[in-house]
Amino acid sequence: MVLVRYADDFVVGFQHRDDAEQFLADLRDRFAQFGLGLHPDKTRLIEFGRFAAADRARRGDGKPETFGFLGFTHACVKTRNGRFRVGRVTEKKRMRVKRRSVRAEMRRRMHLLIREQGAWLRSVFTGHLNYYGVPGNSEAIGTFRYQLVRDWWRVLRRRSQRSSLSWTRMSRIVAQWLPPPRIKHPWPSVRFDARTQDRSPVR
Numbered sequence: 001m002v003l004v005r006y007a008d009d010f011v012v013g014f015q016h017r018d019d020a021e022q023f024l025a026d027l028r029d030r031f032a033q034f035g036l037g038l039h040p041d042k043t044r045l046i047e048f049g050r051f052a053a054a055d056r057a058r059r060g061d062g063k064p065e066t067f068g069f070l071g072f073t074h075a076c077v078k079t080r081n082g083r084f085r086v087g088r089v090t091e092k093k094r095m096r097v098k099r100r101s102v103r104a105e106m107r108r109r110m111h112l113l114i115r116e117q118g119a120w121l122r123s124v125f126t127g128h129l130n131y132y133g134v135p136g137n138s139e140a141i142g143t144f145r146y147q148l149v150r151d152w153w154r155v156l157r158r159r160s161q162r163s164s165l166s167w168t169r170m171s172r173i174v175a176q177w178l179p180p181p182r183i184k185h186p187w188p189s190v191r192f193d194a195r196t197q198d199r200s201p202v203r
Helices: 017-032 052-059 092-108 114-132 138-157 167-177
Strands: 002-006 009-013 067-069 072-078 084-090
Touching: 009 067, 084 092, 084 138, 092 114, 092 138, 114 138, 114 167, 138 167
Parallel strands: none
Antiparallel strands: 002 009, 067 072, 072 084
């Protein structure tokens, strides 16, 4: 069994479906003893892992299901050489909610100096990168940055009816204040390769 937990959210992995079904039944019974229950929209049993795609294809089923956890959509994907890996991309719902909140704050700060707006947006995007900048998520963080830039450009152009802020000039402003989209986290194989002082692996 593999358990990944953060606060009251967790994912549990099993090799055999029977074990997973028994665990889920026992968990429901255990929660019920304390008057608690599992969230019906967040609790489900899915087939996932390195053999899921082949097993489902053999049965004539579709692609393995995805699941959301901690703001990421997790999916079964393959590397360029055909090996399995867990793909993680920003959840679309999280992206939409974040963009709406940032856009509303941009309008509130519309008449501040550009350097003040830029410093604030840089902190917003840096925080986004620090969390969502995981391997395999380059396209999503690049899309988020592009949307920030477009929204900022529209807000700046609305500051005056005679605004003539061209996209060329906007590109120079963006280059000054917004960092490029970069992956900030290492691959799990590197992150979990912990060593002691004598270079022996941590077990």
